[in-house]
Amino acid sequence: MLLVEETAPAQAALPVAGLRNHLRMGSGFELVEDATEDAALAGFLRAAIATVEARTGKVLLTRVFRLRLEDWRDPMGQPLPLAPALSVETVELTDRAGAVTAVAPERWRLVPDNQRPVLVPVVGSLPVVPVGGHVTVRFTAGFGTGWDDVPADLAQAVMMLAARYYEDRGFDGSQLALPHGVSALIDRWRAVRTLTGRGSFGRRA
Structure with missing residues (x-):
């Protein structure tokens, strides 16, 4: 089995402003609101979305x-x-x-x-x-084309994980366990995989 992602989540659908606000409330950082910072935040969000999707088998953005x-x-x-x-x-x-x-x-x-x-x-x-x-x-x-279409618990899990990636740039989600709060939020969405064979979730054409 080979699974290829043909299209990526649209940049406009990523909750960059929401993550910026989350970081301010959670850590007190003052972020520079420019294109470079937004691109970095979008990258953390994409990484968090990919991790949550891989752990649950649910596609957040269509x-x-x-x-x-x-x-x-x-x-x-x-x-x-x-x-x-x-x-x-x-x-x-x-x-x-x-x-x-x-x-x-x-x-x-x-x-x-x-x-x-x-x-x-x-x-x-x-x-x-x-x-x-x-x-x-x-x-x-996917649940929908906009971030408001994503179930609240999965959206919060992405926000928490993206903030973790931002605040600890050395954190490697592929090597370490998910933070407990993130795991608790996504637990009910986990599905037992029924397909056999080798796959590649999120591999892009």
């Missing part, structure tokens, strides 16, 4: 992903690795020689779910994946 599979996990229904899934854009089969065949949208549909969305066949089973080939599913997932 964007497009591409999922490549060597075969269906179950031809009667393929779980998608991210939620909430809003739509499936395309399903394509690629054979051993690299020839691509689009699967007609009439043959599949998305069963939305906040924990485990599934791509299912309309009739019968999902199309057979060519031997030596793969199937590619492009889908859109």
